[in-house]
Amino acid sequence: MKLAGKRILLTGASGGIGEALAQVLAEQGAILLLHGRRSSALERLRKGLPNPDHHQLLVADLMTATGRAQLLQHPILDEPIDVLINNAGCNEFAWLEDQSSEQVERQLRLNLEAPVQLCRALLPRLNHPGLIMNVGSCFGAIGYPGYSVYCASKFALRGFSESLGRELKDTGVKVIHFAPRATRTRLNSTAAYAMNAELGTKTDTPEVVAEAALQALMREGRNYWLGWPEALFVRLNGLLPALVDRALAKQHAVIARHARQRQPLNTEPKKHQDQGETR
Numbered sequence: 001m002k003l004a005g006k007r008i009l010l011t012g013a014s015g016g017i018g019e020a021l022a023q024v025l026a027e028q029g030a031i032l033l034l035h036g037r038r039s040s041a042l043e044r045l046r047k048g049l050p051n052p053d054h055h056q057l058l059v060a061d062l063m064t065a066t067g068r069a070q071l072l073q074h075p076i077l078d079e080p081i082d083v084l085i086n087n088a089g090c091n092e093f094a095w096l097e098d099q100s101s102e103q104v105e106r107q108l109r110l111n112l113e114a115p116v117q118l119c120r121a122l123l124p125r126l127n128h129p130g131l132i133m134n135v136g137s138c139f140g141a142i143g144y145p146g147y148s149v150y151c152a153s154k155f156a157l158r159g160f161s162e163s164l165g166r167e168l169k170d171t172g173v174k175v176i177h178f179a180p181r182a183t184r185t186r187l188n189s190t191a192a193y194a195m196n197a198e199l200g201t202k203t204d205t206p207e208v209v210a211e212a213a214l215q216a217l218m219r220e221g222r223n224y225w226l227g228w229p230e231a232l233f234v235r236l237n238g239l240l241p242a243l244v245d246r247a248l249a250k251q252h253a254v255i256a257r258h259a260r261q262r263q264p265l266n267t268e269p270k271k272h273q274d275q276g277e278t279r
């Protein structure tokens with residue numbers, strides 16, 4: 001799709017990938033509805049974009065039905081949109097038994113329930129041709145220790161995207177599942193970065209991911225996996241999971257050491273040591 005003049009709702013625009021994506025979309029001449037929870041961060045972003053007056057802000061917590069209703073009932077969304085990008089997300093890098101029920105719920109609600117509900121509610125307001133991009137993860141096809149709940153949410157998002165894309169066949173609305181690998185943003189905890197460094201896991205910048213997302217939107221394919229060897233592992237895991245079992249078994253002790261340096265259950269939600277902020 002050519003994006004100049006298109007109205008695009010981008011959730012999670014105040015985050016690392018969202019912010020970089022807003023930049024490249026605005027450079028294409030898109031009209032952005034920038035969503036996040038932090039209005040000051042969104043306003044700063046808007047002011048720094050090309051044509052700042054073309055873009056509008058939507059502040060809402062997507063975890064709750066009330067927050068989603070606040071977004072959906074906003075007058076900005078009375079006019080149809082051309083593209084919906086479900087990008088807002090969160091993760092917890094921790095063994096399942098070390099996670100609180102709230103941490104589990106947060107990941108399932110924000111990464112899965114929110115995009116499903118936004119697609120459902122916004123489909124009637126999408127122009128035809130229209131695009132939906134659901135931002136998944138390579139962990140939406142590789143079950144990785146320490147990310148069981150995040151993987152559950154992203155596997156499900158992938159299935160949802162595939163199913164919805166087939167449901168909408170011939171309607172003029174296409175569904176793109178876009179799956180980055182590890183990316184340097186505030187999403188990942190200090191422990192996750194330390195593990196990635198020890199294992200030599202490659203990490204992309206948000207700018208690289210945003211450029212790939214832009215290409216995906218312009219090409220309108222249905223599945224995009226970023227990075228090598230992650231894209232290979234995705235295919236291998238589908239065909240020969242025992243091979244991936246063996247590769248991950250070699251990393252298990254390192255993963256466990258980093259994943260399990262968490263506070264015990266039933267304490268406050270994690271503090272990002274680098275931001276001093278609860279997310």
Ligand SMILES: NC(=O)c1ccc[n+]([C@@H]2O[C@H](COP(=O)([O-])OP(=O)(O)OC[C@H]3O[C@@H](n4cnc5c(N)ncnc54)[C@H](OP(=O)(O)O)[C@@H]3O)[C@@H](O)[C@H]2O)c1
Pocket residue numbers: 011012013014015016017018035036037038041060061062063086087088089090110135136137138179180181182183184185186187188
């Ligand atoms: N970073 C990675 O390694 C990586 C890898 C693969 C896939 N992804 C996916 O890429 C997407 C963007 O991630 P990111 O790395 O850019 O994360 P990020 O920097 O942590 O940004 C997350 C975004 O989601 C928003 N958000 C968080 N909780 C929310 C809530 N309850 N309601 C509404 N919005 C909420 C944040 O808004 P506020 O900041 O305003 O609260 C922020 O805009 C996610 O879907 C993630 O799963 C990331």
